[in-house]
């Protein structure tokens with residue numbers, strides 16, 4: 272084929288990268304595939320398949336797709352959907368399983384999504400594949416761990432040009448904890464920079480799994496899709512469990528629908544769940560009658576046969592009003608023939624980062640914000656919130672998030688879905704401290720920490736950074752400046768290292784990832800997870816403007832950084848506070864003791880302007896009177912920090 276005969280850009284790309292154009296076409300729906308017999312082709316279009324009957328579990332394969340962020344999970348899920356003819360071509364759109372606007376715009380997956388696919392294997396048998404696409408960002412690793420508890424295997428997608436990254440390792444650890452069969456896939460082999468052999472070695476060396484048979488794929492161009500499906504069918508074991516055993520179903524996700532109530536996504540481990548059956552949620556003890564059962568195609572399709580059987584993944588609706596009655600990780604069992612033991616669940620998702628959210632526009636009612644947060648938390652149980660008020664920003668809420676990206680996503684959703692413009696106070700973690708009586712407290716709002724707080728403890732995280740070894744020094748330097756301690760260092764492959772640190776979570780929140788990226792010219796990646804609370808020499812830093820402590824500007828910092836942090840905030844405030852008739856003093860304080868201060872010069876009226884010549888004593892008297900007036904103003908005058916100035920200082924501080 273000559274370059275001039277290549278019609279599309281994809282064809283030209285293939286020409287340059289020596290990719291077989293016929294392979295590239297392999298992702299089009301099966302009825303136009305080459306290599307299948309006519310009868311096979313006719314029966315491979317499963318769009319009209321009868322989804323009503325339970326499937327023999329020998330022919331079920333349940334798997335998740337896991338990978339480092341941007342290694343191509345959602346693109347591969349698209350190709351699997353297309354190849355198996357799950358989605359009609361006219362309905363298909365890119366990132367099909369990412370159905371939130373923010374996911375599609377940002378090109379990231381935030382919520383896991385399950386769907387079933389039918390695949391006729393080369394051995395002639397039809398298999399039902401239940402796929403769960405997962406997010407890659409560290410904030411949403413909780414979703415990955417949930418999805419992995421509901422499957423028997425996973426596709427580990429690794430970008431063949433970037434190799435094993437920090438989250439690849441973290442995700443594999445999760446898969447191994449769940450005893451899953453891991454099927455490695457080397458993606459993006461179409462890229463000129465792809466080094467599949469090297470990455471194969473990396474996977475074997477770092478992760479310890481045999482990657483010699485790993486499929487070399489390009490999700491973008493549909494290369495290797497059929498091979499991946501064959502690997503899924505032959506390597507991932509069918510579900511275990513007994514159809515005639517008491518019901519045990521694991522809740523791996525749920526959401527609240529205003530019209531239908533709570534919809535619960537389940538994986539049936541043992542027994543069957545049927546419409547009309549009375550079931551018990553074992554952790555909460557509540558009982559409900561199942562109103563509907565159905566499957567995910569990925570749309571929710573109600574099963575008129577009214578049964579979901581052992582090994583299957585689907586949903587139920589049972590008139591549940593609150594997500595708290597059907598918590599994710601709980602086990603559902605039948606009331607008539609209950610199981611003795613619940614399935615291994617998950618720890619509830621815990622908020623790690625907190626900040627104050629306040630309406631930016633005072634005309635927006637605090638109650639609007641409350642109702643928006645209540646509605647959002649119905650579908651996102653990892654959000655926690657409680658009311659708080661600030662002298663500068665008015666009434667608002669202290670909201671807890673899984674991480675900074677989660678915080679951004681929630682703010683964006685509040686803006687789009689509820690038209691709420693919000694101001695945010697500085698993000699903070701939850702600190703533990705003791706008061707003078709020796710009592711322990713936990714607080715996420717620094718302005719509420721009393722001045723007598725002692726013996727601070729803060730959350731530490733295990734941090735993994737993978738980068739080329741030439742950036743070793745600069746990364747060690749960065750981590751040292753952020754109070755990290757190096758725990759381990761080893762080679763992932765020739766020229767790339769894995770550095771393991773213990774670091775305070777608060778240090779990772781503030782632009783840390785950007786710095787890792789810029790110091791490694793984009794080649795570094797990082798992942799972290801909570802480790803423990805550890806004692807640190809922390810102090811509460813208050814900022815006072817004209818003698819009044821400004822709530823919301825208080826922060827907890829390491830004692831060694833208190834002076835520089837205080838100075839930095841004061842300098843920023845100086846830019847944003849306008850000059851007044853009197854001298855405005857700005858102070859940084861620890862336990863009411865000033866450690867840094869500065870002032871804003873007052874406006875000065877020339878009271879001597881009218882004295883042409885004149886007596887010296889007259890001039891002195893005028894100046895003396897002006898001084899007295901200013902002193903009085905200073906004592907009575909208040910400096911109002913505008914919300915805009917506050918936001919600007921906070922935004923720059925973090």
Ligand SMILES: Nc1nc2c(ncn2[C@@H]2O[C@H](COP(=O)(O)OP(=O)(O)OP(=O)(O)O)[C@@H](O)[C@H]2O)c(=O)[nH]1
Nearest residue numbers: 340341342343344345346379380407459489490491
């Ligand atoms: N060249 C090339 N690009 C690919 C391939 N697969 C995915 N991409 C691109 O890589 C980027 C990330 O792909 P996604 O599928 O969104 O990655 P992801 O792992 O789902 O990302 P997160 O959900 O955010 O973790 C997109 O721009 C894709 O077009 C591939 O095989 N070759």
